[in-house]
Amino acid sequence: MSLMSPSAMSPGAHLGANLAQPVQAQFAEPSLAGVGDYIALLKPRVMSLVVVTGLVGIAVAPGHLHPVLGFAALLCIAIGAGASGALNMWYDADIDAVMTRTRTRPIPAGRVTGSEALAFGMTLSFGSVVVLGLVANWLAAGLLAFTIFFYVVIYTMWLKRSTPQNIVIGGAAGAFPPMIGWAVTTGSVSLESISLFLIIFFWTPPHFWALALLKSDDYARAGVPMLPVVSGRAETRKQILLYSVLLAPLGVAPWLMGFAGLTYGITAIAGGAIFLALALRLFRAGEAPGSDKIAKFLFGYSILYLFVLFAVLLIENRVNVLLGSIG
Amino acid sequence: MDDNKDAGNNGEQDGIVLTEEQKRRRRARSVAIGLALGALVLLFYVVTIVKLGPGVLRRPL
Numbered sequence: 083m084s085l086m087s088p089s090a091m092s093p094g095a096h097l098g099a100n101l102a103q104p105v106q107a108q109f110a111e112p113s114l115a116g117v118g119d120y121i122a123l124l125k126p127r128v129m130s131l132v133v134v135t136g137l138v139g140i141a142v143a144p145g146h147l148h149p150v151l152g153f154a155a156l157l158c159i160a161i162g163a164g165a166s167g168a169l170n171m172w173y174d175a176d177i178d179a180v181m182t183r184t185r186t187r188p189i190p191a192g193r194v195t196g197s198e199a200l201a202f203g204m205t206l207s208f209g210s211v212v213v214l215g216l217v218a219n220w221l222a223a224g225l226l227a228f229t230i231f232f233y234v235v236i237y238t239m240w241l242k243r244s245t246p247q248n249i250v251i252g253g254a255a256g257a258f259p260p261m262i263g264w265a266v267t268t269g270s271v272s273l274e275s276i277s278l279f280l281i282i283f284f285w286t287p288p289h290f291w292a293l294a295l296l297k298s299d300d301y302a303r304a305g306v307p308m309l310p311v312v313s314g315r316a317e318t319r320k321q322i323l324l325y326s327v328l329l330a331p332l333g334v335a336p337w338l339m340g341f342a343g344l345t346y347g348i349t350a351i352a353g354g355a356i357f358l359a360l361a362l363r364l365f366r367a368g369e370a371p372g373s374d375k376i377a378k379f380l381f382g383y384s385i386l387y388l389f390v391l392f393a394v395l396l397i398e399n400r401v402n403v404l405l406g407s408i409g
Numbered sequence: 410m411d412d413n414k415d416a417g418n419n420g421e422q423d424g425i426v427l428t429e430e431q432k433r434r435r436r437a438r439s440v441a442i443g444l445a446l447g448a449l450v451l452l453f454y455v456v457t458i459v460k461l462g463p464g465v466l467r468r469p470l
């Protein structure tokens with residue numbers, strides 16, 4: 083049996099000065115990884131968001147796409163997103179090991195080795211991009227490849243450990259799926275798909291910073307320069323409010339641009355107003371005892387907001403298509 | 410040389426012996442890989458038919 087060096091387990095370990103050593107050394111023993119561990123590497127919860135937003139991009143875009151090809155393309159987008167999650171966990175195993183939220187993930191828990199996760203992530207990345215190119219078109223495949231590259235190299239390897247703006251710029255990776263979906267159907271990038279991109283792009287900072295307010299000790303221990311760690315909690319609450327002010331009107335943009343209907347418009351206005359009200363409440367709460375509770379509520383609500391917005395856009399579009407085919 | 414001799418005398422201890430749990434998990438992984446490959450075969454078949462339609466059989470020989 084050969085003992086692997088800690089750096090072999092955690093490729094990113096050398097970058098964080100305050101990082102603790104990995105919780106346990108890894109031995110080249112027969113793997114104890116279960117199927118569930120490999121599914122966990124794909125970050126299924128993030129993947130569900132990618133599936134919803136990617137599906138909306140495919141379905142709402144003008145033009146016809148055979149449902150089988152649409153399903154195959156969506157599968158590729160989902161697998162590509164999952165692959166980038168696996169590569170993120172491979173690189174961030176050292177950080178994950180010292181954070182309470184992530185220390186039970188397959189690599190820091192010792193169930194999957196770093197090299198297994200790397201091979202898994204690279205294989206799925208390559209496979210999802212090639213199959214998407216063959217099933218749909220190479221613009222969509224190129225966007226998916228860029229998304230994986232952006233999330234793994236630009237966000238995970240570079241920004242996450244070097245700047246409190248990590249989430250802002252890195253958020254672009256999570257915003258690409260509807261644009262990829264749109265490109266699957268139309269073979270192009272348009273203002274409509276850019277507006278869907280911008281909604282997720284401006285949604286990401288308040289969403290993550292609400293969580294970071296709750297887990298700032300974790301991030302500080304791991305040496306990750308999240309905004310609350312670097313600039314303080316008051317500045318973070320201010321930034322959450324500023325991004326919410328930008329997000330609320332952007333959420334309404336699809337209706338104003340004419341590719342979403344009145345139901346979507348009303349939902350986006352009401353949803354955005356609640357988002358803004360929560361951000362304002364959090365800002366005004368300061369360090370009051372209930373502040374963390376509001377941050378937790380805002381984090382949960384932000385997920386609901388994005389899901390509902392895209393779900394209404396999708397349902398409304400399908401209803402219109404159905405009514406159009408009947409009429 | 411001595412190591413080889415020892416290995417020969419204790420043949421049953423050579424190599425890695427999997428525990429029951431390791432065997433169970435390896436089998437689960439194998440089944441999952443098999444199912445994933447089967448699903449891919451089916452997906453590629455259906456996608457090929459959808460993309461090419463009847464033209465899949467009409468090709469220059």
